[in-house]
Every structure is written in C-alpha cells, then in structure tokens.
Amino acid sequence: xxxxxxxxxxxxxxxxxxxxxxxxxxxxxxxxxxxxxxxxxxxxxxxxxxxxxxxxxxxxxxxxxxxxxxxxxxxxxxxxxxxxxxxxxxxxxxxxxxxxxxxxxxxxxxxxxxxxxxxxxxxxxxxxxxxxxxxxxxxxxxxxxxxxxxxxxxxxxxxxxxxxxxxxxxxxxxxxxxxxxxxxxxxxxxxxxxxxxxxxxxxxxxxxxxxxxxxxxxxxxxxxxxxxxxxxxxxxxxxxxxxxxxxxxxxxxxxxxxxxxxxxxxxxxxxxxxxxxxxxxxxxxxxxxxxxxxxxxx
Numbered sequence: 008x009x010x011x012x013x014x015x016x017x018x019x020x021x022x023x024x025x026x027x028x029x030x031x032x033x034x035x036x037x038x039x040x041x042x043x044x045x046x047x048x049x050x051x052x053x054x055x056x057x058x059x060x061x062x063x064x065x066x067x068x069x070x071x072x073x074x075x076x077x078x079x080x081x082x083x084x085x086x087x088x089x090x091x092x093x094x095x096x097x098x099x100x101x102x103x104x105x106x107x108x109x110x111x112x113x114x115x116x117x118x119x120x121x122x123x124x125x126x127x128x129x130x131x132x133x134x135x136x137x138x139x140x141x142x143x144x145x146x147x148x149x150x151x152x153x154x155x156x157x158x159x160x161x162x163x164x165x166x167x168x169x170x171x172x173x174x175x176x177x178x179x180x181x182x183x184x185x186x187x188x189x190x191x192x193x194x195x196x197x198x199x200x201x202x203x204x205x206x207x208x209x210x211x212x213x214x215x216x217x218x219x220x221x222x223x224x225x226x227x228x229x230x231x232x233x234x235x236x237x238x239x240x241x242x243x244x245x246x247x248x249x250x251x252x253x254x255x256x257x258x259x260x261x262x263x264x265x266x267x268x269x270x271x272x273x274x275x276x277x278x279x280x281x282x283x284x285x286x287x288x289x290x291x292x293x294x295x296x297x298x299x300x301x302x303x304x305x
Contacts, residue, residue: 008267010048011148020055020149028054031064040282041072042274048148049274052187055149069277070292071185076276077289078177080130085138085272087261091128095135098126100254103143104247106238111151112191114234115140118158120251124165133178139257141271142264144188152191154234159205160197167204179212180292195223196230 017025032050036043050064053071057063075082086092098121104114117136121127182190195202202223213221224230227243239245240253247253261268279286 008142008145008264008271010046010145013048013051016048016051016148023051023055023059027059027061031061034061034065035068038069038283040277040279041069042276044274048145052144052149056187056189067185067187071181071187072275072277073287074177074181074185074292075272076279077287077292078181080174081134081137081178081181082272082275085134085268087138087258087265087268091131092135092138094126095128095131096254096258097121098128099132099135100250101136101139101257102240102247102250102253103139103147103257104238104240107150108154108234108238110191112154113147113150113152114154114156114238115143116156116158116240116250118250119161119166120254122161122163124163124169127166127169129170129174133174138261138268142257142260142268145271150189152189154192154194155190156194156196156230156234158196159199159202162199164201164204167201167208170208172208175208176212179209179217183214183217190217190220192233193217193221194230194233195221196227198223198225 017023028047028051031054032045032047035041035045035050050068053064053068054061057067098119099117100120101117102115104116107113119127195205199205210218222230222233236244237246240247240250242249279288
C-alpha cells in the first residue's frame with residue numbers, strides 16, 4: 008500500500024493549514040486508546056471530511072475507530088484470503104472508477120456478478136466494499152467529494168431477504184456518523200420493482216443529510232447528469248473496461264497487500280481497556296441487538 012503524497016494533497020487544498028492537521032495528529036497520539044501509528048495522511052482525511060473543524064474531527068475519528076472495533080461483521084478480520092471474502096469477490100464487482108466528475112468528485116460503483124441469492128452474504132459483501140474503499144482512499148488521498156453508485160440489476164427479493172435490519176442500521180450509522188468522506192451522492196441505478204422493500208430497510212436509519220443526496224434512477228440517462236457516461240464501464244456505454252474485469256485490479260491489490268491491510272485494521276481500532284473514562288461497547292453505539300430482526304419478505 009502506498010499512501011497518497013501529503014505534499015500534493017496540501018497543494019491541492021490550500022485552505023487546509025498543515026499546522027492544524029499536525030496539532031490534530033498530536034492529539035491523536037496523546038490518546039492512550041488510539042494507535043500511535045495513525046499517520047498524518049490518515050488524520051488528514053478526517054480533518055478534510057469535517058470541513059477543517061478540529062473538534063468535529065476529533066469526535067468523528069473516535070466514533071470511526073470505535074465503530075470499526077465493535078462492528079465485527081464489517082471491519083474485523085480484514086484478511087483477503089478468508090473464504091468469506093473470496094466468496095464475496097466472486098459475488099460482486101466493486102470498482103472505484105478512474106477519473107473524476109466535472110466537479111472533481113470520485114466515483115465507486117458496486118454490482119452483482121453472481122445472481123444466485125444463496126451465495127450472497129450482505130455482511131461479507133459490505134466488508135469487501137469497505138476494504139476496497141479504504142484501500143482506494145489510502146492511495147487516492149483527500150478529494151472534493153465521493154459518489155457511491157449501487158447497480159441493482161439482477162437483484163432479487165432473495166437478496167433483500169438476506170439483509171438484516173441491524174446490519175443495515177450499523178452500516179448506515181458508520182456511513183453517516185463515522186466515514187471520513189464528503190459524501191456528495193448516493194445513487195441507485197437499474198432500480199427494481201420492489202425498491203420499496205429496500206427503502207424499508209434503509210429509511211428508518213437515514214438522516215435528512217443522506218436522504219438529500221439519495222437518488223434512484225429508472226432511466227440511466229438521468230444518472231449520467233451526475234456521472235458522465237464516459238467515466239463508466241463498457242457495459243454502461245462508457246470507456247472503462249467491463250467492471251467484472253476492472254474489479255480484479257482492486258481485488259488483486261487487496262490480495263497482494265494482505266499483510267498491510269491487516270495492519271491497517273489494527274491501526275484503525277481502539278483499545279477499550281486504555282480508553283479514558285468508561286469503555287464503550289456495541290450497544291453504546293447501536294442499541295440492543297435483540298430489537299432487530301430480518302425484514303420479512305412476502
């Protein structure tokens with residue numbers, strides 16, 4: 008893993024004062040429950056995502072690392088050789104697109120490759136998604152904004168039935184409260200007739216900030232107003248190689264950098280035994296798990 012060049016990032020974002028980021032890093036390294044190997048580049052992501060507010064960045068960073076410690080199904084055992092991750096690699100394509108939108112936003116798209124719902128495990132797919140996203144951001148550095156695209160082509164009610172409400176709550180909590188990105192758009196393309204079932208899983212846990220950037224497209228041409236067609240893979244009429252091939256680039260990176268990703272996992276967790284004050288657990292973040300069951304699909 009090669010971390011994005013710091014000098015380049017500060018040059019591209021002159022409004023960021025490096026002295027402030029370094030103060031933020033000093034604060035991080037003074038926290039006994041946070042790894043002292045947390046880098047300036049990693050801290051910069053939070054400082055930028057929180058629009059240069061030191062206090063907000065501190066809060067979001069701690070929430071991020073705490074969530075990653077207790078969200079076992081998404082952020083623990085980030086070993087690309089594990090059978091569940093290898094299965095997820097066969098099930099879905101997760102492709103960070105090269106280039107940027109005219110506004111400078113970076114785009115990542117996810118879609119099903121294997122349409123057999125019995126091979127689909129939501130937690131494993133989201134773990135793989137987060138691994139790709141983490142690797143991408145580590146190499147890519149801070150950006151004006153990010154756009155998430157989910158292609159629902161081939162999705163069945165069987166897939167939806169395999170998503171747990173608590174899993175959805177946890178992931179949307181992380182995305183809204185802890186992710187170190189400026190989320191500009193969250194797009195569903197090739198939407199399905201049972202979109203209401205998917206929204207029933209999501210909307211109870213969505214804040215207005217996420218709702219305001221959520222877009223559902225039955226007409227792909229409407230989507231191209233947000234993400235130019237030429238940025239997209241060939242199966243969407245774009246210039247990029249097919250996503251089933253493009254995904255292998257990032258999946259190979261995860262496999263080739265297996266050790267580094269495991270070190271990344273450790274660096275992005277907290278040691279609750281060393282936390283000043285009361286230690287936190289999953290229920291402090293997400294409530295009592297017993298209150299959530301899988302959505303019933305008729």
